Amino acid sequence: IRILPHVHDTGAFFVALLEKVSPLPGEKIYKEKDAEEREAGESGSETQRVRQPPKKKQRTGFKEEPYFYFEKDEPIWPGISQFYDMNPEVDPTHFLSRTNDGKKRNLYFTNKLVKDVVTLNQDHIKIINTGVKVLVRSDNKGADCDFRLAQEGSQVLLPLFKKRKISITRDDMVTMLLNDDMCEPPEIEKMDTKTQEQCENLESGSLAFTHKREDGVEITLVGWKGAKSVRGYVAKHDRIHYLRLLNADTSKYEKNKYQEQRDLLQKNGSIDDNNENSNEILAENGTTKNDDLENGNITEVKENEIKNNENVDNEDNGNGNGDRNGNDHEMEINKQTG
Incomplete structure (x- = not known):
């Protein structure tokens, strides 16, 4: 059946009915017992037993580093809070990073709703990016805090602190x-x-x-x-x-x-x-x-x-061997005068 062909016959949609007439080469065949054998309850059977294919294991890990929210007793939080004079109502557990053990480089911030979505679906959803980057590690001996403000998160973090x-x-x-x-x-x-x-x-x-x-x-x-x-x-x-x-x-x-x-x-x-x-x-x-x-x-x-x-x-301009060319020219003059 041809449906809605193009005016100039340059393309069209087709509907076709395909019927499978034989198994594909290499396809495993699962045979069932005959009806008579099932009724008689005979134990013997000519059925070809084929092992079921193994079930695919569900992926539990991701290549990307997962997000880790701060705990109430996060070690780096007191230094940040004191340096910027954070408001007392700011909850440190709304800050997160992509590492839990090593040095935290970038710190992100989310609200409680996003935090619940991330924490409850960490093992089921592959989260590529979330939150707003508000602080970046900047180790410098002349500063009391190891984290500086990030421009992209300034509008979010600025109302939360009083100093700096x-x-x-x-x-x-x-x-x-x-x-x-x-x-x-x-x-x-x-x-x-x-x-x-x-x-x-x-x-x-x-x-x-x-x-x-x-x-x-x-x-x-x-x-x-x-x-x-x-x-x-x-x-x-x-x-x-x-x-x-x-x-x-x-x-x-x-x-x-x-x-x-x-x-x-x-x-x-x-x-x-x-x-x-x-x-x-x-x-x-x-x-x-x-x-x-x-x-x-x-x-x-x-x-x-x-x-x-x-x-x-x-x-490229012919000036790469200027000294050598000059010396060769002098030798030719000496030969002629000699």
């Missing part, structure tokens, strides 16, 4: 958003006096910077406060978004990839000269390689790779 957040001006926030150089972070003494006063009594560590526009829209950035400078931990696309909300220039982050590569090559020459100073600044601002990857910073180009590229270009 300050209000800054629009110009200061624009300065932090435009400065993505980890070697030269914005200095506190160059910021507004109100910002300096708020940072003066705060120890080094993670910090939330907030600014409220005239229309009431509040913008929050998470970052790090060092001894003399501050730095924002914001990804590139978020920086562009917040700069547009502040009516600021975004041309710095909207370059094409070729222009970014040229700027990086020019900047690479001055990086090696300031390695020692850069390392001190990175330590002060709590920066790690993982933080740079998360914030979308561009990886530095090695100087050796640049030199190799220059040598390849010279060989």
Whole structure:
């Protein structure tokens, strides 16, 4: 039967009835006893006995690490709660991570309803991702807490703690958003006096910077406060978004990839000269390689790779063996004059 054929006969739907006439090659056959044998109750039978195929075992484990919620006596919770001055009603059992024994790197947060769904279905449902990332491990000797704030969970966690957040001006926030150089972070003494006063009594560590526009829209950035400078931990696309909300220039982050590569090559020459100073600044601002990857910073180009590229270009242009060609030319002149 042909149903709804195409006008130009280029395709159509078909319905067909297939009847099995014989077993497939290699198919196991299960024969039943004849009716007469069943009635007579004879024990003998010509039935071919075939062992039933083994039942498939239900999978009980997952390749992905499961989620583990905090207990009431979680060892790392008192340090976090004291550093950020968490509200007393915040339940630590709503925080979770993907490891139970080792070092916890990322901490997530859920409400009670999501927690019940996760805990009651951990052995039956394969959970790939859940919760909002609110804290990230950032081991630094200059800070009292090993966990810093995460930008994506700032809107969730910010109402839950009292300390480690300050209000800054629009110009200061624009300065932090435009400065993505980890070697030269914005200095506190160059910021507004109100910002300096708020940072003066705060120890080094993670910090939330907030600014409220005239229309009431509040913008929050998470970052790090060092001894003399501050730095924002914001990804590139978020920086562009917040700069547009502040009516600021975004041309710095909207370059094409070729222009970014040229700027990086020019900047690479001055990086090696300031390695020692850069390392001190990175330590002060709590920066790690993982933080740079998360914030979308561009990886530095090695100087050796640049030199190799220059040598390849010279060989392609016929300049790779300039000294040798020159010496050969002098030898030919000497032979002629001799």
